[in-house]
Amino acid sequence: MTATVATARQDTAQRARRWRHSGIVPPWWFAVPAVLVYAVVVLYPSIAGAGSAFTDWSGIGASRSFVGVDNFKQLVRDSQALGALRNTLLLTVAIVVVQNALGLLLALGVHTGIKSKMLLRLVFFAPVVVSPVMVSFLWKYVYNPAPDAGLNAALGAVGLGGLRQDWLGNPSLALWSVAFTVIWQCAGYSMVIFLAGLEGVPAELHESAMVDGAGTIARFRHITWPLLAPAVTINVMLSTVGGLTLFTQIIAMTNGGPGYATDTLSTVLYKQAFVYGKFGYSTAVALVLAIFVAAVTFVQIGYLRSRETSA
């Protein structure tokens, strides 16, 4: 985003200079309604939230006093919060890698001469527009632990009965089952972003490389992949933020269980606030989450943008 911001600054300056020559400057009050709403809904509450992370605030209307970094000290000793941090990172890595790999394969598959490509795009994209709550409940049934229901029944039907699992009830499996639900829903999103990137790859490049005798894999590595860099940036950033803030799917499928096996930072801060009434501690967890998201976003933008310009 730093690069974007820098070019944005130049761009604005240039255009605005031209604009002033034309004698017209939009009045400042055009921005007032948006700034007011943004301040009330996002800025003020975020600053207040960051502030209350250093208090012992314990509920609506309760008094609060400053306790320094006590909440953070508690956090590093809290095995549920640390487990949630670990789960959040594992989920994020799994989602970013698998969802984007699948999305890329799907995009490459439908960006060809096959006759069903428009229909297949619709099929793979459709889950993206459905509420995550509903997709989670759909998969909760598919993951039914009974041997004769959902996925287990299908495994039995194709002679793979030995692979039947308690998909959401087994603590070492549940996290990956949840991750797969997210991947199933969002792979189509990655696909359409990659497709937009693929459509920008000039066909002549492929044709001349084919004349030079380059095979499919060589052409992908040296032509397609470098030109997909902007699509990779967008996809990785979107799926990373989605993974780090994952909440709905957990609440709908496992509620953080079994035990704490699928708790994430978002579910922990939600439970701390609205189940245990520990508002101060909850906002401390939220602050850690915010810092994670900001740090990861900046590192990714720096790295992925440099890849884009070098490509």
Place this chain on the structure above:
Amino acid sequence: MKYRPRTFALELVMIAVAVGFLFPVYVLVTLAFKDPAQIANKPLSVPSPPSFGNFGEAWRSAGLGSALLNSTVITVVSVLLLIALGSLAAYFLARTATRLSYSLYILFLVGIILPFQLGMIPLYQFVDNAGLLGTYQGMILFYTGIQLPFTVFLYTGFIRSLPADYTNAALIDGATHLQAFAHVIFPLLRPITGTVLILNAVQIWNDFFTPLLYLGGSGHETVPVRVFGFVNQYTSNYGLVAAGLVLAALPILALFLVLQRYVIKGFASGLKG
């Protein structure tokens, strides 16, 4: 591109992938048409004879009719406000180069990566104090604020790419700034307004966390919140739950099929800025 044997093989592979991909949907839809005896005996079969009783009962017990109305009101009003406030602010930000407009733009960008969880509790308290818990207004205020950074970002990027000379004539004609914006600039923004509309509408329609907090138990619950309550109440009545999920997902899927080109284009281009 020529259709070769290799293309045919790829076609078969992709169709097989799609069939596997749709397996959960098959399970859900067939489940919805089965009575409990069929579910117990033939969990994966095609329902024969199909029973339709689950649908009527699910519609009533989940209260889907009023949930659809609630979701529609909240989504439509929020998206209209986002378009109005976002395009006006972005027009100012994109067309002035003062320290103020630059700082404001950066301030909006910060909002894109700021997780809303950070302000969740203070905002909840504010909405509660303002007497807006359980109301449409509370949700509309929330969505307008939370989606503004992204909306302003999209509009600002688009307006910067437009040539600058359009409002001259209108202003010389004696129109006010607002009239010039509404009649000259805003119509030029149509492509990005389409993207803004689609991305915000899908996001708001499907949102769960905040409406659960603000609307739970109020009678104004949106579709995802109603479905959440309904499924948790009838957990083990699989046919009924499946029918409820099918009904709740149908409106947005139908809309998606009608507007498929625009929706996919909106999602694919949304973040390029």
